[in-house]
Amino acid sequence: MLYNHTVARLTYRALLGRRRALILCALPALLLVIAVAVRAFAGVDDRAATEILGGLALATLVPLIGVIAGTGAIAPEIDDGSIVYLLSKPLNRRTIVTTKLFVAIGVSLAFTVVPILIAGIILNGNSQQIATAFTVAAIVASVAYSAVFLLLGTLSRNAVVLGLIYAMVWEALFGNLVPGARVLSIQQWSLSLAERIAADGADISSDVALPTAMILLVVATVLGTWYAGERLRSLKVAGDD
Amino acid sequence: MTAPPAPDARIHDIGYRRYEGERLGAMYARCSLFVHSLRGAYGLGRSARSKMLPIGLFVIMCAPAVVMVAVVMTTGRDELPIEYTAYGVFMQPIFGLYLALAAPQMVSLDLRYKTIPLYFSRPIERGDYVIAKFASLTASLFLFVGIPLLISYVGSLLAKLDFADQTTAFARGLVATAVFAVLHAAIGLLIASMTPRRGFGVAAIISVLTIPYFAVISLMVVADEQGSPDAVGWIGLFSPGSLLEGFQAKFLGGELEFPGDQMLTNAAGAAYVVVIAAIIALCYFLLTRRYRKAG
Numbered sequence: 001m002l003y004n005h006t007v008a009r010l011t012y013r014a015l016l017g018r019r020r021a022l023i024l025c026a027l028p029a030l031l032l033v034i035a036v037a038v039r040a041f042a043g044v045d046d047r048a049a050t051e052i053l054g055g056l057a058l059a060t061l062v063p064l065i066g067v068i069a070g071t072g073a074i075a076p077e078i079d080d081g082s083i084v085y086l087l088s089k090p091l092n093r094r095t096i097v098t099t100k101l102f103v104a105i106g107v108s109l110a111f112t113v114v115p116i117l118i119a120g121i122i123l124n125g126n127s128q129q130i131a132t133a134f135t136v137a138a139i140v141a142s143v144a145y146s147a148v149f150l151l152l153g154t155l156s157r158n159a160v161v162l163g164l165i166y167a168m169v170w171e172a173l174f175g176n177l178v179p180g181a182r183v184l185s186i187q188q189w190s191l192s193l194a195e196r197i198a199a200d201g202a203d204i205s206s207d208v209a210l211p212t213a214m215i216l217l218v219v220a221t222v223l224g225t226w227y228a229g230e231r232l233r234s235l236k237v238a239g240d241d
Numbered sequence: 242m243t244a245p246p247a248p249d250a251r252i253h254d255i256g257y258r259r260y261e262g263e264r265l266g267a268m269y270a271r272c273s274l275f276v277h278s279l280r281g282a283y284g285l286g287r288s289a290r291s292k293m294l295p296i297g298l299f300v301i302m303c304a305p306a307v308v309m310v311a312v313v314m315t316t317g318r319d320e321l322p323i324e325y326t327a328y329g330v331f332m333q334p335i336f337g338l339y340l341a342l343a344a345p346q347m348v349s350l351d352l353r354y355k356t357i358p359l360y361f362s363r364p365i366e367r368g369d370y371v372i373a374k375f376a377s378l379t380a381s382l383f384l385f386v387g388i389p390l391l392i393s394y395v396g397s398l399l400a401k402l403d404f405a406d407q408t409t410a411f412a413r414g415l416v417a418t419a420v421f422a423v424l425h426a427a428i429g430l431l432i433a434s435m436t437p438r439r440g441f442g443v444a445a446i447i448s449v450l451t452i453p454y455f456a457v458i459s460l461m462v463v464a465d466e467q468g469s470p471d472a473v474g475w476i477g478l479f480s481p482g483s484l485l486e487g488f489q490a491k492f493l494g495g496e497l498e499f500p501g502d503q504m505l506t507n508a509a510g511a512a513y514v515v516v517i518a519a520i521i522a523l524c525y526f527l528l529t530r531r532y533r534k535a536g
Binding site for chain 2: 020023030031034041042047048051055056059060061064068071072075076079157159161164168172173
């Protein structure tokens with residue numbers, strides 16, 4: 001079994017309950033505001049669309065929401081010990097992990113993919129398939145980020161910081177300085193898909209070949225989920241620190 | 242019915258004494274809070290696990306300075322590859338992570354474990370708490386950027402670069418670092434004080450630092466391509482990172498890395514100063530308001 005409705009409901013409320021949904025909304029809302037502003041002042045411009053969807057949306061918005069949703073789905077519960085109540089129920093622990101992953105993916109998709117598609121259409125009316133390309137890239141990136149950051153949530157108490165180090169330092173800083181670092185970057189993997197979908201004239205390029213990128217994406221997602229299940233399976237209820 | 246008191250009842254003197262030592266007063270409590278928070282920001286006095294991240298980030302922060310010095314010494318260049326004023330902006334991802342780590346550490350735990358009333362049982366006021374935390378976060382951020390600057394300064398003097406040039410540049414770098422530290426401390430502390438959950442505070446601080454920054458950079462590229470270079474400078478007002486980059490370039494003789502490479506106009510420069518000061522003042526005001534009722 002891969003999905004349990006009660007666990008999903010609890011996770012969903014932990015992620016988006018109270019005012020959190022509103023705060024999370026601020027990020028995609030900013031993207032839409034910028035898209036409208038650029039369209040109003042600069043008109044339709046494919047380079048501007050690529051710059052904003054690639055440089056802002058895919059490079060920062062998607063990993064950030066991924067970190068918040070992926071680690072937020074499980075890390076706070078482990079941190080304050082309330083995961084015990086969930087683990088003591090007659091539920092397969094793998095089911096708990098996969099359910100939480102589904103919710104994390106759902107939340108990431110809702111807060112990234114939809115706004116990116118709308119922003120892309122606002123920016124250039126999907127000319128050269130740029131909006132579609134980045135939307136598809138955001139979908140696969142969200143899935144992979146959610147799985148990897150969910151795993152981080154089960155590995156460390158500093159999951160949020162480690163996830164941000166991966167997203168900001170490894171992908172952004174090292175990715176710019178050291179070309180080799182780009183091979184192990186979810187952002188580049190998803191960009192290679194975007195490169196394929198967009199028309200040739202669009203200025204989207206990735207350092208990773210498409211087949212490699214697809215394999216790495218699937219491996220990262222499946223392996224991440226499997227190991228998160230393993231971690232939760234062997235989680236000790238009494239903390240050792 | 243209670244028994245009547247025994248006729249020989251008396252109170253024994255069992256040797257309790259008054260405290261007659263020196264009363265150290267509010268100033269001492271403020272200093273203690275400052276020092277304790279500052280040490281906590283680098284994980285000193287905490288478990289080895291909590292030292293790992295801040296110290297690790299600090300080492301990464303210092304690495305480019307060491308490399309720069311090594312490069313200057315071996316190649317015999319007559320200036321450092323990265324200017325003092327630009328160092329903080331250059332290492333912004335690391336700096337942002339450190340801020341996101343240190344600020345919630347400083348205030349979220351007090352909120353979560355409700356230790357704030359304990360502080361106010363000492364002779365300090367709510368305002369003192371805010372000032373002490375603000376000062377220690379500023380100091381820890383200042384050290385975080387200032388020590389790598391010091392390393393490159395000492396290294397460049399050892400490499401026999403021009404003393405007068407390096408000293409003025411270093412002094413300017415320290416001024417830029419101070420502004421950098423105060424602005425980021427104000428923003429980080431305000432966000433961290435809103436939530437007792439550390440993880441959420443970390444993510445929120447990073448979002449506030451990075452999303453506007455990347456938004457601003459994207460908009461600048463667009464504005465530059467559209468042929469309105471004047472707009473580039475004004476767009477920079479909307480994120481902390483670009484504010485400081487513009488500020489140090491305009492007033493401290495640094496280089497401006499904005500798209501188009503055009504220096505800010507005087508009006509835009511003045512606006513940068515006003516906006517920086519306004520953000521600091523506003524965050525400080527909101528912080529004191531936040532703590533009027535906390536705990």
